[in-house]
Amino acid sequence: xxxxxxxxxxxxxxxxxxxxxxxxxxxxxxxxxxxxxxxxxxxxxxxxxxxxxxxxxxxxxxxxxxxxxxxxxxxxxxxxxxxxxxxxxxxxxxxxxxxxxxxxxxxxxxxxxxxxxxxxxxxxxxxxxxxxxxxxxxxxxxxxxxxxxxxxxxxxxxxxxxxxxxxxxxxxxxxxxxxxxxxxxxxxxxxxxxxxxxxxxxxxxxxxxxxxxxxxxxxxxxxxxxxxxxxxxxxxxxxxxxxxxxxxxxxxxxxxxxxxxxxxxxxxxxxxxxxxxxxxxxxxxxxxxxxxx
Numbered sequence: 001x002x003x004x005x006x007x008x009x010x011x012x013x014x015x016x017x018x019x020x021x022x023x024x025x026x027x028x029x030x031x032x033x034x035x036x037x038x039x040x041x042x043x044x045x046x047x048x049x050x051x052x053x054x055x056x057x058x059x060x061x062x063x064x065x066x067x068x069x070x071x072x073x074x075x076x077x078x079x080x081x082x083x084x085x086x087x088x089x090x091x092x093x094x095x096x097x098x099x100x101x102x103x104x105x106x107x108x109x110x111x112x113x114x115x116x117x118x119x120x121x122x123x124x125x126x127x128x129x130x131x132x133x134x135x136x137x138x139x140x141x142x143x144x145x146x147x148x149x150x151x152x153x154x155x156x157x158x159x160x161x162x163x164x165x166x167x168x169x170x171x172x173x174x175x176x177x178x179x180x181x182x183x184x185x186x187x188x189x190x191x192x193x194x195x196x197x198x199x200x201x202x203x204x205x206x207x208x209x210x211x212x213x214x215x216x217x218x219x220x221x222x223x224x225x226x227x228x229x230x231x232x233x234x235x236x237x238x239x240x241x242x243x244x245x246x247x248x249x250x251x252x253x254x255x256x257x258x259x260x261x262x263x264x265x266x267x268x269x270x271x272x273x274x275x276x277x278x279x280x281x282x283x284x285x286x287x288x289x290x291x292x293x
Contacts (some may be wrong), residue, residue, distance in 0.1 A: 001124050001177075002100045003041035006089045007034060007053040007061060007107030008080040013228045022057035024107045025064065026232065029239040030280055031252065032064060033226055037105040039251035040175070042260060044120040046103060047073045050096045052080050052089055053107075070271060071253050072262025085196030090178075090186035099180050101127035104199075106174030110235055112242070112250055113221030123177035126213050132206040133177040136170035136216040137223045145171035146200045148214055156207055156214045161192070161200040170216060172203070173223050179211075247283075254284050265290075 011023030018026065024034040034051075041049055049068065053061055058077055068075035078092050089104055090097065101124070123133035134156075136148050142163070149158040149168040158167060176199065189201045206212040217223060224235040239250050249255055258268045269288035275281025 001044070001046055001127060002097055002102050003044070003046040003049040004089050004093050004096075004102060004104045005034065005037045005041070005049060005051050005107050006080075006086060006104060007037075007051055007057070009083045010054070014232065017229070022053065022060045023227075024053065024057065025060055026226075027236070028110065028226055028232065029236040030243070030249075030278075034061060034064070034107055035253055036110045036251040037107050038065070039253050039256045040105055040111055040120075041103060042071070042073060042253060042256045042262070043117050044103060044124055045260065047262065048076075048096075049073060050076045050078055050093050052078050052092055055079050055081065070263075070267075071257040072260075072267075073257070085189075085192075086199035087186045087189045087197040087202050090183045090202075091197075094183040094187075097180075097183055101177070101179050102182060103127075104176045104178070108226045109174035110224040110226065110239075110251070111173075111175065111222070112224075112238075113217065116221070119215050120177075123213075123215065127177050127179045130179045131211050131213050132179065132182070132203065133213045133215060134203055135173045135175050136168075136214050137173050137221070138169045138216075139171045140169075142166035142169050142171055146203075148172050148203075150214060150216075154214070154216075156212050159200055159203050159207060161198055170214075172200075173217075174225070176203075178202075178206075249280065249283050252280070252284070255287060258287065 007024040011018030014023055025032050051061055062077050065075050076096055126133045146161045147163055147166045147168050148156050148170050151157050185202055185205050189197045192198045226232045226235045254271050257263045265288045272281050272284035
């Protein structure tokens with residue numbers, strides 16, 4: 001399976017912070033925002049990752065991430081000239097995807113909770129079996145989101161983008177797993193009334209074919225969208241609280257690469273040494289020496 005991080009958009013809701021800085025490089029507590037979605041893909045075992053962003057922001061992101069070899073992965077890069085909807089990512093990334101299954105994650109979404117890796121590995125298996133998987137999260141105001149409605153057996157029966165009268169409280173989060181062929185479906189999506197190629201249209205096609213599965217996050221699971229100043233601060237406070245209380249790092253690609261076996265302890269130590277004057281680097285050094293949790 002391959003992965004795509006959609007890190008486009010102009011970040012206007014974060015102005016003036018993002019006037020001269022890519023939104024995906026804005027820090028969420030102790031690391032750049034884009035580390036979080038990249039780490040999520042790596043947790044799912046995905047090692048070939050395409051980063052899609054604007055012509056202005058892409059060079060900044062590439063400067064940060066490089067080719068990925070330091071983490072045992074491979075990064076490719078592609079430009080999205082205009083933010084015309086999430087489904088456009090599959091059209092832009094069509095050559096990259098090739099004949100593989102693919103996971104799409106939004107560049108400003110953060111996930112944290114027990115059992116998350118297992119849920120993603122199940123979604124990877126679903127894709128190999130020809131099924132798409134989306135994730136539902138209960139929210140207090142579903143009218144602001146794409147909403148999925150489930151039947152008594154947990155099967156999806158309806159997906160609506162920003163409904164005026166929601167039939168469910170389950171928002172569809174920015175993480176999607178698809179079997180091969182999704183680029184063909186995305187290429188046939190028509191613009192919505194909002195003028196965008198909606199990911200909901202892709203999901204509706206899988207629903208119509210009865211090839212859509214939904215996994216729901218339960219109480220205590222964190223899904224954080226960092227698209228506004230307030231939500232960015234909330235996310236930073238959340239990450240700080242967990243890391244300080246538990247003495248761990250959340251979504252550090254170096255740790256994920258090490259624990260997934262993408263890099264060795266010697267390689268991890270080499271990555272940590274330039275960061276040794278920071279708490280982040282000291283944690284990686286302890287991890288490489290077998291002294292971290």
